Amino acid sequence: MDDREFDDALGALRADRRHGAAELARRALAILQMSAENSPAVDPDAFRAMTAARVRALMAARPSMAAIGNLLAEWTGFLDEAPVHGLEALRAAAAECASNLIAQSREASVQVADHAARLIGTGKTVLTHSRSSTVLLTCDRLKDADLRMIITESQPLNEGHAVAAQLSDWGVPATLITEAQIGLAMANADLALVGADTVRADGSVINKAGTSLVAYAARQHGKPFYVCCESFKRAAQDAPPPELEEMEPAELGAPGWPGVTVHNTYFDITPPSLVTAWITEGGVFTEFPLGSPRV
């Protein structure tokens, strides 16, 4: 994986609007795995220097997603402490560690989905927003349990359409709505379930813009608002204030008007007071900081 190949992969990660933090964190690890296996370094020092630079670039690519930084920090920590036995051994150890972290994070998502599915139970109508791979894993577990989904199109790029296609494949009845209909639709839902790109140290949730509206609507209608948040999505206590990624205004497809600024902020922050439960691989937690799981 030479510099151009790495830059292409980095650019694709930066431009990805269709996947959530868990999947993109695994993608970043997969890039590091390929980099470890094939980077053009000639000795262990050059390998470590190139790797460190690539980790920094990947960490900076999606500032709203703590998941990427956390998994990459874990990988870097392993590598820093790995006893060096020459370049090839280092390559193999780094690649294997990336592969293990991908598997571990996938297993964490599976466990979150198991907890979420048990919490939700049969015969429920669940409203979700945007496209969370962990929410989809939960739907997979509930697809034969009379699940019904209400899904948002998720403007501007409509990643809700991918959710609709998947639910249709599974035979899960679904209703697709505009974000504008979230307030109305919540009356017909039993609960809201969303993913997270980051969970901050105070329990607030950074996720696709519009998530906070789902939480407001759930509170107004007296419905639970659950967040799927594997522990690798947790930001550190001393993390800097979150940066909410601003994407291309052109994605809205609006004509230009003098004096009118088009905003396309991709993430928003839902306060912990609106979260009914945080679902991690450790269980379902109704208080933050997370103590003992409720179930």
Place this chain on the structure above:
Amino acid sequence: MDDREFDDALGALRADRRHGAAELARRALAILQMSAENSPAVDPDAFRAMTAARVRALMAARPSMAAIGNLLAEWTGFLDEAPVHGLEALRAAAAECASNLIAQSREASVQVADHAARLIGTGKTVLTHSRSSTVLLTCDRLKDADLRMIITESQPLNEGHAVAAQLSDWGVPATLITEAQIGLAMANADLALVGADTVRADGSVINKAGTSLVAYAARQHGKPFYVCCESFKRAAQDAPPPELEEMEPAELGAPGWPGVTVHNTYFDITPPSLVTAWITEGGVFTEFPLGSPRV
């Protein structure tokens, strides 16, 4: 105005997604004015019968908009009590009454905008949703008073674009956002100001879908949520439960998937508990039912 011309006008009113209730109520009156002036009735009884049928059709055209029913009921009441002096006199009286009601309702909107502009004052950032002609009148009054606007595109047909174009013409700085960004953007607004298609007898507000999300977000951020509601938008105490118009699913532009239903409900209901003030031509009211105006 023969039957085909009337049906065309009725169809256009029914299909209109870009104008709010005040404007469409005036449009309905303008149709009745043309009908009065030019309908193919041959005597007063035929005129009254045709007129009654056309009023019924217009009243049924937009069930979410009490404004239309109210102004047309007023017109019908006048006509029922008008002393008959032959067909031509009846035509003239009916047309003049429609014209007067159009002028009166326009004057009511102007007074609402005056009250709203005084309430808001200078140097404020106002978030609005969809396209309300009364909110635009308010912007017109504040355009030289350091007004800044945050406006939603208002999916699916983006009537927010027309608001952007008008504000740009007036030189009012504006930010255009997706509905999904309402929660985020409310942090940067001083208040929310929206129109209404209907105000129900309990003070709840029927307006373009998404309005309730603006109200939730305003409450969450501790910002006032004001509603422009000329008195002709008030539904009667004994009005039937509101019908929220469902438009063509195709407007969302989503592909079809087996088992996935696309919803395109155009209106939602904001509960009175989230309304900071109802602004009518009589003033600014912070309680419902409306007692003495606050300002």
